[in-house]
Amino acid sequence: MDLHQLSSHFIELYGTSSEEIAVFHAPGRVNLIGEHIDYNGGPVFPAALTFGTAMLIRPRTDKTIGLASLNFPGGTQHFSIDDITYRKEQDWRNYPLGMAAFLLKEGLTDFRRGYDILYYGEIPNGAGLSSSASIEVVTGYGLLAMEGKEPVDTVKLAQLAQKAENEFIGVNCGIMDQFAVANGKMNHAILLMCDTLEYELVPFRSGDYRLVISNTNKRRGLVDSAYNERRSQCEWAVTALQAGIPGLKLLGELTLEQFEANQDLIQNGTVRRRARHVVEEIDRVKKAVAALRGDDLAEFGQLMNASHESLRDLYEVSCEELDVLVEEARKIEGTLGSRMTGAGFGGCTISLVHKDAIEAFKAEVGANYNRRTGLTAAFYVADIGDGVKRWQY
Numbered sequence: 001m002d003l004h005q006l007s008s009h010f011i012e013l014y015g016t017s018s019e020e021i022a023v024f025h026a027p028g029r030v031n032l033i034g035e036h037i038d039y040n041g042g043p044v045f046p047a048a049l050t051f052g053t054a055m056l057i058r059p060r061t062d063k064t065i066g067l068a069s070l071n072f073p074g075g076t077q078h079f080s081i082d083d084i085t086y087r088k089e090q091d092w093r094n095y096p097l098g099m100a101a102f103l104l105k106e107g108l109t110d111f112r113r114g115y116d117i118l119y120y121g122e123i124p125n126g127a128g129l130s131s132s133a134s135i136e137v138v139t140g141y142g143l144l145a146m147e148g149k150e151p152v153d154t155v156k157l158a159q160l161a162q163k164a165e166n167e168f169i170g171v172n173c174g175i176m177d178q179f180a181v182a183n184g185k186m187n188h189a190i191l192l193m194c195d196t197l198e199y200e201l202v203p204f205r206s207g208d209y210r211l212v213i214s215n216t217n218k219r220r221g222l223v224d225s226a227y228n229e230r231r232s233q234c235e236w237a238v239t240a241l242q243a244g245i246p247g248l249k250l251l252g253e254l255t256l257e258q259f260e261a262n263q264d265l266i267q268n269g270t271v272r273r274r275a276r277h278v279v280e281e282i283d284r285v286k287k288a289v290a291a292l293r294g295d296d297l298a299e300f301g302q303l304m305n306a307s308h309e310s311l312r313d314l315y316e317v318s319c320e321e322l323d324v325l326v327e328e329a330r331k332i333e334g335t336l337g338s339r340m341t342g343a344g345f346g347g348c349t350i351s352l353v354h355k356d357a358i359e360a361f362k363a364e365v366g367a368n369y370n371r372r373t374g375l376t377a378a379f380y381v382a383d384i385g386d387g388v389k390r391w392q393y
Contacts, residue, residue, distance in 0.1 A: 003023060003391070004393075006023075006054060006056055006070075006118065006120055007056065009070060009120075010056045010116075010118045013066075013068050013075075013076050013116075013118060014058065014076070014116040017058060020058070021056050021057070022056070022057050022058070022142070022145070022146060023054060023056050023390070023391040023392075023393070024054070024138050024141055024142040024145065024388065024389070024390050024391060025052060025053065025054050025055070025138060025388065025389060025391050026052050026053050026133075026134045026135070026137040026138035026141065026181050026182070026387070026388040027049045027050065027051065027052035027134060027181055027184055027385050027386070027387065027388075028048075028051060028053075028122075028123040028129040028130050028131065028134055028181070029046050029047065029048050029129065029130045029134075029176075029177055029180035029181050029184065030046065030047060030129060030211070030213060030341055030348075030350055030382065031044060031045065031046045031176070031341050031342065032045045032046065032047055032189055032288070032304075032341075032350065033045050033281075033285055033288045033303060033304060033307050033339070034282070034284070034285040034288075034307075035281065035307065035311055035315075035317075035340070035341065035342070035344075036230060036277070036278070036281070036343075037252060037278050037281050037285070038174045038175075038176055038194040039174060039194075039231055039234070040234050040251040040252045040278045040282075041195055041249070041250030041251065041253060042251070042252035042278065042281070042282040042285070043191055043193055043252075043282065043285050043286075044191075044192050044194060044285070045189055045190070045191055045202075045285050045288060045289070046176055046177075046179075046180035046189065046190055046192065047180065047184060047188070047190065047384045048180055048181060048183075048184020048185070048190075048384065048385050048386060048387050049123075049129065049382045049383070049384065049385055050383045050385035051122040051123065051380070051382070051385075052121070052122060052123060052134045052181070052385075053119055053120070053121040053122070053131070053134040054119070054120045054121075054138075054391070055117060055118070055119055055135075055138045055139065055142050056117070056119075056120075057115050057116070057117045057118075057142050057143075057146060058115065058116050059113050059114070059115055059146065060113060060114040060115055061113065061114075062113070062114050063080065063081040063082060063111060063112075063113065063114045064078050064079065064080060064081065064114040065078065065079045065081060065096075065097070065100060065114050065115055065116075065117065066078045066079075066114075066115070066117060067093045067096060067097075067117055067119075068117070068118050068119070069092065069118070069119040069120070069121070070118070070119070070120045071119070071120065071121050071125075072091070072092055074091075076116075077090075077093060079097060081100065081111045081114055084097050084100055084101040084104075086098070086168055086169070086170070092135070094168065094169055095132055095135045095139070095164075095165075095169065096117065096119075096135060096139040097168075098164035098165065098168030098169055099136050099139040099140045099143070099160070099161065100139070100143060101164070101168055102160055102164040102167075102168065103140065103143060103144065106160060108144065108149065108160075109143070109144065109147040109149060111147070115143070115146060117139075117142075119135060119138075121135070124215055124378065124380075128341065128342030128343065128347035128348050129213070129342075129348065130177040130180070130181060132165065132169075132171075132177075133161060133165075133173075133178045133180075133181045134181050136161040136164060136165060136178060137157060137158065137161050137178055137181045137182045137387075137388050138388055140152075140157050140160055140161055140164075141154075141157060141182075141388045141389075144157075154182040154183050154387060154388065155179075155182070155183065155197060157178075157182050157388070158175060158178040158179040158181070158182040158183065159175065159178075159197075161178040161181075161182070162174070162175045162178045165178075174194055175194050175197070176192065176194055179194075179197070180192070180387075181387060181388060182387050183199070183387045184384070184385060184386055184387035185201050185386060185387065186383075186384060186385050186386050187203065187204055187205065187206075187383075187384050188201040188202060188203055188204060188384065189201075189204050189292070189384065191285075191289055202289055202292055203292065203293070204292055204384050205292075205295055206297065206352070206384075207295075207297070208354055208355050208356070209297055209336065209353060209354055209355065210352075210353055210354075210355055210358060210381050210382070210383070211350055211351070211352060211353075211381070211382045211383070211384070212329075212350070212351045212352075212353045212358060212362075212379060212380070212381055212382070213341075213348050213349070213350055213351075213379070213382050214325045214329065214348060214349045214350075214351065214365065214369075214377050214378070214379055215347070215348050215377060215378040215379075215380070216321040216322060216325060216346050216347060216348065216349075216375065216377060217375050217376060217377060217378060218319070218321045218346040218347075218375060219346065226317060226343075226344070226345065227343060230274060230315065230317070233270065233271045233274045233275075234251055234274055234275065234278060236266075236268070236271050237251060237266050237271050237272070237275035238250065238251060240265045240266045240267070240271070241254070241259075241262050241265055241266065241275075243265050244261075244265050245258060251275055251278045251279060252278070252282060254279050255279075256279055256280065256283050259275065259276070259279040263275070263276070273313075273314040273315070273316075274314065274315060276310075276314055277310045277314035277315040280310060280314075281307060281310060284303045284306060284307055284310075287299070287303055288300055288303045288304075291303065297336055297352065298336055300336070300337065300352065301335075301336025301337025301352050302336075302337060303337070304337030304339040304350070304351075304352065305330070305337045305338065307339045308326050308338065308339035308340055308349075311339070311340055311344065312340075315344075317340075317343065317344030317345060318340050318344055318345075319344065319345050319346060320373065321346065321369075321373050322340040322347070322349055324368075324369055324372050324373055325338070325349045325365065325369055325377060326339060326340065326349055326351075328364070328365040328368045328369055328372075329349065329351045329353075329361065329365055332353065332357055332360060332364060332365065334354035334356065334357025334360075334361070335351055335352070335353050335354075335357065335361065336352040336353070336354075337351065337352050338351035338352075339351075358381060361379075362379045365377065365379075366379065
């Protein structure tokens, strides 16, 4: 959908005005490698996508926010800026409302006027590609820009979006999604330490290869309970290892050699496997960065494969549907690597596929996935794009 179509929808909803409509965009994100290591003190390696959430916004003469989306039913609803509260029945609208509330709470603007807003998202909800972070970040950026606060500090914006989701929405998410959405750069991945927010942009020169995201379209269950369980198991591993490594606080502080020398201190085999995944996955992230710096896409693909096998066998957060997609992807000539991405138990895989093999990939992987699971996968050919920004007509 182009901007002129979106503008027409906006005017249908809100009517005409002497004020101009401004447009902002925030991407979705995918984690290329480095799964379940952010809360263990290790680096993650996400990238912003070229598709995401567009926000059209226009000033009002009162202190009211109008919210509408072309992706959700319910039409336009209006909210007083002076009385923003979380209500379950507000559904998706709680995400932009939370951002507006925290812009006020943090003293970043005082909202002397209101705004009419229309969203259009290209990110499939529930796929693990950060649709919620995208709407949070684009809302925060757009409102600050309209309030005359450009240039916007996108690192602080990511922190604010995380805080809004933690405290307003009540979801205890980390910073990776919001950070990648706010700070992505075209054709670059982000090597990010989630605890310190130190980051480095790493060129992703994919040449004739493309990222293909495959959505299982499986309803995700167990994610919250499994997340809490895995996190606790990692903490147990640290406690056990402290007998040999005094002062150890997080698994991410360990080298692979230290782990190998001390792993027998972890008597529970399941907990030992969880710790092994974390330590080896951090090592894979470092190797992946080196592979991309050397334009070695084949090595990067092999690291993706090893990551999936570890998530499946050691961390046990995959599922039949994810495994089937990965198995079928690897059968396609032209696929360098494939892995699950995100929390697990559903969601998406990411594969590195030669451009000439993409149509065969979609046809064959899709048919075989349907035959084996009874579900229909969705495929998205993705390029790495920029973080949040203002769009021009």
